[in-house]
Amino acid sequence: MFDYLIVGAGLAGCTLAERLASQRGARVLLVEKRSHIAGNAYDGYDDSGVLVHRYGAHLFHTNDREVFQYLSWFTDWHHYLHRVLTWVDGQLLPLPINLDTLNQLYGLSLTAETMEAFLASRREPREARNSEDVIVSQLGRELFEKFFDRYTRKQWGMAASELEPEVCARVPIRFNRDGRYFADTYQGMPKQGFTRMVERMIDHPGIKLMLNTDFAEIKEVIPYRRLIFTGPIDEYFRYALGRLPYRSLRFEFERIQREQFQPACVVNYPNEFDFTRIIEIKHATGQQCPVTTIVREYPMAHGEPYYPVPARKNRELYEKYAEEAAKLSDVFFVGRLGQYRYLNMDQVVREALNLFERL
Known part of the structure; x- marks a missing residue:
């Protein structure tokens, strides 16, 4: 019998797993349908030895001192101001x-x-x-x-x-020459990457991790007392009230045989190109190597859900699901998909810490 079954090994799920195991002595089963942890913040080295973000650029920034201090238990930081x-x-x-x-x-x-x-x-x-x-x-x-x-x-x-x-x-206007994209007090990148940071978070004897595992296939066979769900809330309810729309992305990686491709980590293309931006993550990680890897992002209507679509009708449908969720005594929803909110990484961790305090 597990005290908690947590669905999703992204930042929300892993934060709650770590807190519940280390602070409450809970037995936690963490299940993830993908083959890796860290959710969309997952990063790793490609064949050229370049540390790349597999699901688009993830840049950590926050004004929440408690969140920054919490994550700092699991990583040192590379100072980086995003442009x-x-x-x-x-x-x-x-x-x-x-x-x-x-x-x-x-x-x-x-x-x-x-x-x-x-x-x-x-x-x-x-x-x-x-x-x-x-x-x-x-x-x-x-x-x-x-x-x-x-x-x-x-x-x-x-x-x-x-x-x-x-x-x-979300995008401010500045009446000065400040070229930083974010103005937050704490900005940086985990020195060894987000995946390594998350690995340290869930390195606890009270946490059991199951990858390549679909919640729907194990929920009736593994005993647990309480459920924390970080996937799409409409999926949990089997789309009984209708499907919430999400935007997805297709990533096109390209290896470049030179040290640098573009002058900044992210270049936006608000014009006729099919892609929205080109990312060269080496600018953010500070990695030094003679080759580089870029990735073009192509938004899509279907595929892995990345972004809740912030339109009024979608918010109204989510509120109906939230009403159903409130009727469940031992099921909790958290994270960008569970709460159908466009949350930054620090906000995801904050929401997880807040839920931990309420449990």
């Missing part, structure tokens, strides 16, 4: 949009004060009911179309006007 460039009008420009972005794009010499006046002349004041409203009311129509419109359509399979305001509101 993103975007390919617009034949130029590589900083994102988030800042003074350098506009000066380079338009050949201007704006200051913080004149940048405000420049944008004020282009804005279309409107209530922020959706993501298009957020950007057009801050930057105007032209900059929305250059930087956000096509990228959003590719990433989400719908227009920004159909998405909740917080999608595009």
Whole structure:
């Protein structure tokens, strides 16, 4: 008899497994349908010896000191400040949009004060009911179309006007030359990778791990007292109320026979290319080697679920599932898929720590 059966060996499931085993002495069975741990943060060395992220770039950043300290028990950190460039009008420009972005794009010499006046002349004041409203009311129509419109359509399979305001509101506007993508207090990469960090988290005699295991196939044969589910909440209920939509990704890896391919870890392509961005993760990991590996990301409507689609109708359907979940006394849902929320890694760990305190 296990005290807890945890479905999913990503950050949410492994955080809870570690806390329950180490702090409560619980016997935990951790099951994962994939052949590896660490969920979408899974990383490993390719045939060229380059440490790559198998499911797209994962960059750790947080203002949550407790989360940072917790993860620091299992890893040392490589200091890294993430920078993103975007390919617009034949130029590589900083994102988030800042003074350098506009000066380079338009050949201007704006200051913080004149940048405000420049944008004020282009804005279309409107209530922020959706993501298009957020950007057009801050930057105007032209900059929305250059930087956000096509990228959003590719990433989400719908227009920004159909998405909740917080999608595009995640990207700030800076009235200075700060080129960092994130402004969080704690930023960095696990020195030996996310997979090694997660391995250390679940290295405990009270935790049993089963890979290549489908929860549906073992739930009736393995005895347990309480269930923590980190997979899609609609899947747990066998889609009884309808399917929640998710966006997936296809990754195209390419080995490059030179030390560096592009000047930043991530370059966005908000234009006619089918892919949304090219990632060269060596910029983030700090790895030194004579070759590099890049990966192009192609969003898809079907496949492994990566992103809950943040539209109002989807949130309303999730709330119906959440009502059903609340009726279950010994089943708990957590994580990006379990809570149908676009959570960053630190937020996933925070939600897991919060659930641990409630259990």
